[in-house]
Amino acid sequence: MNCTKCGAPEVIIIKKHSGQKLCQDCFVQGIERKVLKDIRKYKLIEKGDKVLVALSGGKDSVMLLDILNSLYERGIINMVAVTIDEGIKGYREDGVKIAKNHAKSLGIEHRIVTFDEYFDLTLDKIMDGSSQRKACTYCGVFRRWILNKVALEMGATKIATGHNLDDETQAILMNYLEGNIENLAKIGPKTRSKSDKFTVKIKPLREIPEKEIGLYVVAKNLEVHFAGCPYSEESFRGEVGQILKNLSRKHPTIMYSTLRGFDKIRPVIKKEFQKEFGVGECTNCGEPAANELCRACIFLRELEK
Known part of the structure; x- marks a missing residue:
């Protein structure tokens, strides 16, 4: 079995959705070209941007940092990395260490921030108490709040996250099943707001x-x-993710077709259902909010009770 690109005999992947058989070098080069092509296609990054990479130490964020580093080295962008320690004992410590090592090896400015530092809480403490919601709900809201705040403090013009194809199709299906059309309208390669306090978020790995x-x-x-x-095992996202993985075994193009179909109708959904979000300010913390309080402050008040 030979690589369909260069003819090399050592194939490391057979792409079921396309039929390609690729060797290691052709696979790596193809992935890097695809991500950089999507960055140009969706205008995710402009020359002179200061990109904050949300670096957890997991495979998605490490790959994202590795590929964006090529733009950083060429002087096209400036780049910083931020790692959030949610306070999950026995889990987060290793990720923080790996993230720190990667940023240091690439010579990229790196900042480690914690839930405890901003909220006087850890995710473990939240889940040990009488929490009203699942861990992923709290974690997602608090992480987004911190990333936006830190991005403003560090002067970042874009926040890059490692959301991949699986993540994006899960989000599409989850929000549809829950009837949350307003959230569905926000899904896409780039998220922006009219508020100056809201930093644009981008997903360069969205189609990988x-x-x-x-x-x-x-x-x-x-x-x-x-x-x-x-905590991910108890999440609705985990259940939806398993459904998609099971479907993909017999239908290898299902996630691609889900994303492509959604992107075709996304402009209509956005026009009809998306409310302007982030145009006001939270009366408690001053961060962007659609209502009197942002979701992070709403959750914190719930936890105080």
Whole structure:
């Protein structure tokens, strides 16, 4: 079996959705070209941007940092990395260490921030108490609040996250099943707001399957934190993700077709259902908010009670 690109005999992946058989070099180069092409296609990054990479130490964020580093080295962008320690004992410590090592090896400014520092809480403490919601709900809201705040403090013009194809199709299906059309309208390669306090978020890996991201970091011998979050098993996202993985075994193009179909109707959904979000300010913390309080402050008040 030979590589369909260069003819090399050592194939490391057969892409079921396209039929391609690729050797290590052609696979890595193809992934990098695809991500950089999507950055240009969706105008995710402009020359002179200061990009804040949300670096957890997991495979997605490590790959994202690795690919964006090519733009950083060429002087096209400035780049900083931020790692959030949610306070998950026995899990987060390894990711923080790996993230720190990667940023240091690339010479990229790196900042580690914690839930405890901003909220006087850890995710473990939240879940040990009488929490009204699942861990992923609290974690997602608090992480987004911190990233936006830190991005403003560091002068970043874009926040880049490692959301992959699996993540994006899960979000599409989750919000549809829950009837949350307003959230569905916000899904896309780039999220922006009219508020000056809201930093644009971008997803350069949005069209790359999780499996290929795992293979990329192994092929490039990148150190990553492969352990899964202990709280993710209880999440609705995890259930939806399993459904999509099961479907993909017999229908290998299902996630691509889900994303492509959604992107075709996204402009209509956005026009009809998306409310302007982030145009006001939270009366408690001053961060962007659609209502009197932002979601982070709403959750904090719930937890205080």
